[in-house]
Amino acid sequence: MAQPTDLLAVLVDADNVPPSKIGAVLAEVARFGTASVKRVYGDWTKPNLSSWKPVASEHVIQPMQQFANTVGKNATDSALIIDSMDLLYTRRFHGFCIVSSDSDFTRLASRIREEGVTVFGFGERNTPEAFRNACDRFTYLDVIDEPAAESAAVVPTRVPGPKLRSDTKLVHGLRTSVRTASGEDGWANLSPVGLLMRKQHPDFDSRNWGYAKLSDLIRATELFIIEARSGGLQVRDKRKNGD
Template identity: 55%
Template sequence: MVQSSNFNQSLAVLVDADNAHPSIVGGLLAEVAKLGVASVKRIYGDWTTPNLGQWKQVLLEHSIQPIQQFRYTTGKNATDSAMIIDAMDLLYTGHFVGFCLVSSDSDFTRLAARIRESGCRVYGFGEEKTPRPFVSACDRFIYTEVFTKKPEGDPEGALTPRSSKELRCDTGLLNLIRGGIQAASDEAGWAQLGPVGNYISRTANDFDPRNYGYVKLSELIAAIGLFEVERRETRIYVKDIRKKTNGVLASS
């Protein structure tokens, strides 16, 4: 498979029009740009149906190629099959380092697993209702609500952060961060933020600070109020405040 740097790696972006909304496209493509170059951008659906009409302007603006797939019979999704076949054809070319699968449909679970078996990375994009098997089958999964959540009256589209109290009640989140700090910390309990973030990503592939209303991991950790965050020159370090240098637990 092709090996390249993140910013230059060639990606195939495949969108299931029946399970995605036009409002996410701007945020979606901005996110894809952080991962690599979208060499292929295709969207699949039956474009003869009126419910997909709202996609037209979005596709023109972002140069996304619509792939027509007629419905052969009621109740059967031929769109999924067309997208899967195209994905395998693209995979066999060997030109792509990764695939971005945009859908909330669990039917793409096996496709994601098969692509990963071939050495390519799979980035999934879907709504929070996406079935867990599809989420787990991807290297990384990003919930598309982060592209559309906008507080009322905020034209900039800033995220609405959860309060410190809410974050402290999220045991899963706290355990995830503490696990990352423990895995990367020195004898004094300090850990660089980068390795902590890598641990979290490997442990929970759908983790994203934006799910909690924060753009950066450092902002999320600081907002919780149970961790020290310290900048040293160009690097950020974090520490569990329950830990003292002598190893004795302090109350949180």
């Protein structure tokens, strides 16, 4: 996974991302590295993209013009893909941030990862699973906010414990990750559990259920024991032997 000092390329599909979310995306990107390249792709002659222009200027994002030469063909996607490969071959970047909800970028994400480069995806909830899973990490736009807007932001409703326990995919993933990361005593460090969850499901994020921290989400399920022990927070399945 990229580190805060790593160089990242941020490539935005203007047709599939609301400009109001780009500040929050860049704040999230800053957690993983330095966005040394920031580009947003679209046909800027179209009136529906006019709201992007002041936002791109504010966040110093380079607008990349791509005319829609043929009806029914997305030339913008092609331009983003070509630029991504050009940037990839410079070997300068530790990670690529693809901001789109479009499944057309599934193969691009896979190809970048084949080079050992991390891919961070950002998109709407309706983003196709294939693209989400092609990324190392995928974040939904509705769970992130700009730091300056946090105080005024609507706090996501936390999914209650009973509903969490009925989420078989979540429960199975957590139990499997805890079991895999645990020692002979059944205790596992919390950090590796989160990493294992994301390897199985790149779109895993405790904020998807309204919890700011993974520890809060796990506690809310009431299926695990969490204790502060040597080495940090550790978690254990309440079931005997984790079976």
